Amino acid sequence: MSGRRRRGEELEQAILRAAAEELRESGYAGMTMDRVAARAGTNKNAIYRRWPHRAALGIAAYRHLSDAALPNPDTGSLRGDALEMLRQINATWSSPHGAVLRDLLAAAADEPELLTLMRERSGADSMDRVWLGMLERAAARGEAPAAAVHHRVATTPVMVLRAEYAVRGNPSVPDQVLVEIVDEVFLPLVRGRG
Amino acid sequence: MSGRRRRGEELEQAILRAAAEELRESGYAGMTMDRVAARAGTNKNAIYRRWPHRAALGIAAYRHLSDAALPNPDTGSLRGDALEMLRQINATWSSPHGAVLRDLLAAAADEPELLTLMRERSGADSMDRVWLGMLERAAARGEAPAAAVHHRVATTPVMVLRAEYAVRGNPSVPDQVLVEIVDEVFLPLVRGRG
DNA sequence: CGTTATAGGGTACGGCTCGTACCCTAAGGA
DNA sequence: TCCTTAGGGTACGAGCCGTACCCTATAACG
Missing domain, CATH: 1.10.357 (Tetracycline Repressor; domain 2)
Structure with a gap:
């Protein structure tokens, strides 16, 4: 169907994005491997080739969506x-x-x-x-x-x-x-x- | 096999004891309904007739095994x-x-x-x-x-x-x-x- | 430009768990 | 003694994880 088949970095980013969205919408408990795969338009193979557990994917997805710049206020008092x-x-x-x-x-x-x-x-x-x-x-x-x-x-x-x-x-x-x-x-x- | 068939309070205590032991040994994640039922020598029916969720049973089991007496030291300083x-x-x-x-x-x-x-x-x-x-x-x-x-x-x-x-x-x-x-x-x- | 190793896609499956449904039987009160 | 209630046994559907297998697009390489 889809002419292109994504590989490597591009696919990885797509998976991370899908996982991050699932995390945001349904929390970690709702972040199912099948749903992430479906949302990323791929299948679980591609995920398990990169992360060993669901939990590892969860962490990777979190750090993908959050690069919390640490505040450092200096108000004078x-x-x-x-x-x-x-x-x-x-x-x-x-x-x-x-x-x-x-x-x-x-x-x-x-x-x-x-x-x-x-x-x-x-x-x-x-x-x-x-x-x-x-x-x-x-x-x-x-x-x-x-x-x-x-x-x-x-x-x-x-x-x-x-x-x-x-x-x-x-x-x-x-x-x-x-x-x-x-x-x-x-x-x-x-x-x-x- | 077992001549007696436990009922009511007695059975409830047996279930709670079994759940508490499972909690202690395997944590909440390992506290399976099937295992609790088996350990209590009953089946899941008897459990679900009393607690709606696994989680509710978990809490009941915890409070069953813990009646933490609060310390109140008075050392003089x-x-x-x-x-x-x-x-x-x-x-x-x-x-x-x-x-x-x-x-x-x-x-x-x-x-x-x-x-x-x-x-x-x-x-x-x-x-x-x-x-x-x-x-x-x-x-x-x-x-x-x-x-x-x-x-x-x-x-x-x-x-x-x-x-x-x-x-x-x-x-x-x-x-x-x-x-x-x-x-x-x-x-x-x-x-x-x- | 052809060949080949690699990685994605599709799909199915085993194993586990939760929660539910049925059917049969012991217990205990009316 | 009868009959309502609650336990016991078992099976099942559904959801999920992690794995396996087979086919094909892709890209590197000769």
């Missing part, structure tokens, strides 16, 4: 930086991207191999570095004690936000909560390390 | 209380119980109905109250400012610990990390709210 950072993260996790990511993380809880793949892909390390940079700038401005430039301080806000997602089922958090995390936890913590 | 609390939680989550719970939580990420069931069963609220009680005692001793008796302060240590599980794949955290959470995050945070 520690409070402004932190709040902006949390707002960006909240927006990302509430987006369809975030839904796919959370779904994949949940599904990968069984398979440790995938979990590590996801983790190294999630950019947790660079996230830390951004927060540490914020703290360093604040310390240089005299806005925070030098002892506040610390790994645990840097990771706490995001961890609290993430836990907030877990407590609510809803992955989106009202802005008021973000303000609360900054004013009631992050800034007191920074002050308390004088 | 805020640091001691917090550390003891984190140690207890860490032990619980590292145990087979915890493995089952984490597995269920992951599996329930898709089905919001189950997620709420799990949440209301997890006792997050009473956890908060225990931490608030610790803070109140510390404030009464003059060990902490009154402003530290605050919901966000109370929930932060457990949230950080939980996030620590997510960062490592491993659900068990070395004791040193618990000490770090208390000394580098919790106590500075309490101090910072003066």
Whole structure:
């Protein structure tokens, strides 16, 4: 029927695109190999020749649709930086991207191999570095004690936000909560390390 | 063969016990309806007459095997209380119980109905109250400012610990990390709210 | 320009699981 | 004693994963 027969890179991209769309529409549970193959206009052979598992395809599809550029706000105040950072993260996790990511993380809880793949892909390390940079700038401005430039301080806000997602089922958090995390936890913590 | 035929409560308990054992041995993914039925010495009819989904059975089985008595340490110092609390939680989550719970939580990420069931069963609220009680005692001793008796302060240590599980794949955290959470995050945070 | 190894396409299948349907029989109350 | 109820046995449809097989388009290579 179709005159052309796609090969190599072109076919691979088509499969990834199809898988990403399935992920977005139906989540990881709904991302069936047959449906991906059908949507890509190919068959499962071409998929299994490239990825060993369904899960591997899921991860590849996710990274295909998401090249999350990490935000790095510099508003001039520690409070402004932190709040902006949390707002960006909240927006990302509430987006369809975030839904796919959370779904994949949940599904990968069984398979440790995938979990590590996801983790190294999630950019947790660079996230830390951004927060540490914020703290360093604040310390240089005299806005925070030098002892506040610390790994645990840097990771706490995001961890609290993430836990907030877990407590609510809803992955989106009202802005008021973000303000609360900054004013009631992050800034007191920074002050308390004088 | 078996002369007796179990009914009602007796059969229900047998099914729950079988499901709980399957959960413990093979996780939620391995808890097959057929296997539960076989292990309980019955068939799927008896199960589906009681629980509509596999997931509902999973939750029922979990709550059947876990009636987690909430710890409530009172060591005389805020640091001691917090550390003891984190140690207890860490032990619980590292145990087979915890493995089952984490597995269920992951599996329930898709089905919001189950997620709420799990949440209301997890006792997050009473956890908060225990931490608030610790803070109140510390404030009464003059060990902490009154402003530290605050919901966000109370929930932060457990949230950080939980996030620590997510960062490592491993659900068990070395004791040193618990000490770090208390000394580098919790106590500075309490101090910072003066 | 012809030949040949490679990779896609089509299709079918085995194995597993969920959830349902039937039919028969033990249990226990009326 | 009879009769409603609930268990037991079994089979089945449907969906999915991962594999196998066979045929053909494609591209590299002589």
